[in-house]
Amino acid sequence: MSRFFIISLLKIVLSRRYLLSILVFFGIFSFSPALKAQALLPYTPELNQDFFDNYGSQLLQDAVQLTRFQEYELAVSRAKLAVQLSPNRYEPWFILGTLEIQSNNLEQGVKALQEAKKLAPQQADVLFSLGNSYFQVGDYEASVKELQAGLKINTEVPQSYFDLGNAYFKLTKYSEAIASYQQAVKLEAEFWPAINNIGLIKYEQGKIDQAIESWRKALKIDSKQAEPTLAIAVGLYAQGKQEEAVKLGQTALKMDNSYGSIEFLKENLWGEKLLNDTRKFFTNKDIEPLVKKETSSN
Structure with a gap:
């Protein structure tokens, strides 16, 4: 289990109000049509780095807001522009890296976060x-x-x-x-994922009873979680307690059918011993219809 809390992490960095809006930015750069006689040049304001930092901060704020709507491509584009405007601040690199990781652009995300680390x-x-x-x-x-x-x-x-x-x-x-x-x-x-993962380790160590105990503790915190429910079912099935195991397994897979995929379980740190017992469990005639087609042969 390696997920959680992306938006709150981004919000930590954005700790100050922003002084200039996008409209102001484009207002400054919008000049009158060129004069027929170039006796007078249009006034060009002198912009310092503070201006770009402020505008970059607004872009970062926009990027974080876009993540709320899962508009990651738009959020990344704003973060990239913020990096160009303020390359010596760690916040744009940090948010860009985090968004790239969220968008599964892992290599780009790592590089951006490494830049953030250099600066902070x-x-x-x-x-x-x-x-x-x-x-x-x-x-x-x-x-x-x-x-x-x-x-x-x-x-x-x-x-x-x-x-x-x-x-x-x-x-x-x-x-x-x-x-x-x-x-x-x-x-x-009440951080049940940590308790759940202690159970995953106990199972790999051959301590099935202790693993099941950990998963039951996780369910006491949140009874609607499919992962510990399925894990208990697999453990009980391995111990020969088939009736109880099948009922729990059906409940778990109806809660969240994603857990009917061996690949998904691997991503969530299920070890080989638990996966092997899960494969056996998935062949049960009452469980097999609920298992994802792409994993039913495993």
Whole structure:
């Protein structure tokens, strides 16, 4: 599970009001038609970097607003223009990088975030976003490094401890992963994804009862979550408790059929032991009709 909170992250950076609107910008640059006799040149105002910074800030604000409507292409174009206007400020690079990652332009996103880090190496939000982007491109060691650096600056971000746990998970450093997830829960008691992922690790360690216990804890926080519901079903099925398992599995897949895809489960950090048992579970005659067609043969 490696998602969440993109808009709130962007809003953190935009902490001040913006002085100039787009209309003002175009008003300044709109001159009268050329005079027939060029005895007098039209007045050209002297614009300093503060002007461009202010206009760039307005573009960033527009970009963040566009993400609310999932207009990522338009948001990215505004962020790119903001970078051109204010290349020495970290905020445009940070927002551009975050939007590129959100748009699945991973390489461009990482490069933009690296630029943001050069300009603001002590900005925890930049480090957190860069760490998350490294995770998405599969560089888990770099992800751990950036997330740890960010958490040294700001220790109160449960989402970043969760991301750190995910990176450790991919590196099969299970003890470190569990400790990171536990810290996320310590900061936010109802952070069920961290509890859920502790269950994923326990299952890979062969501790099925402890895994099921973690998933039940996650469901106590939010009973409508398909992932822990399906995970419990798979665990119970592996233990031979087929009737209860099938009922839970049907409930989970009716909640969210995305979890009927083995590829989707891989993306959500389900390990090989759990996936192998899931494949067996998906062949059950009462579960198979609910499984996504592209994964029913796995």
